[in-house]
Amino acid sequence: MSTVTIIRKQVQETAQQVVNGNTILYSYNYQENEQPTLIGFSVIRGVSGDANYTGNVLITGSVRNGNFDVKNQSYQPEDAALYDVIHTTCQGILNPTNEIVE
Numbered sequence: 001m002s003t004v005t006i007i008r009k010q011v012q013e014t015a016q017q018v019v020n021g022n023t024i025l026y027s028y029n030y031q032e033n034e035q036p037t038l039i040g041f042s043v044i045r046g047v048s049g050d051a052n053y054t055g056n057v058l059i060t061g062s063v064r065n066g067n068f069d070v071k072n073q074s075y076q077p078e079d080a081a082l083y084d085v086i087h088t089t090c091q092g093i094l095n096p097t098n099e100i101v102e
Helices: 079-094
Strands: 010-019 021-029 039-047 057-064 067-072
Touching: 010 079, 021 079, 039 079, 057 079, 067 079
Parallel strands: none
Antiparallel strands: 010 021, 021 039, 039 057, 057 067
């Protein structure tokens, strides 16, 4: 009988952040003992449990070192500040120097 050897182990994480009444979901995976290279994100207007919460994703995108891609189906002026938070959070995940609460 031959031996089975694990050659790679992937970790998948999903994180949530609430910013200015918006729910942001971050999704990324990486090889164990390494850092992720790409983070996908989605923004839902509102917070689960609020009266106006629909659960509809209106902003999606991804962040990779040197690249910030955003698709917005319902732009609002306050979204510029939201982009700053998303970019900063993603950079902290890609290049951890701050503690991320699990």
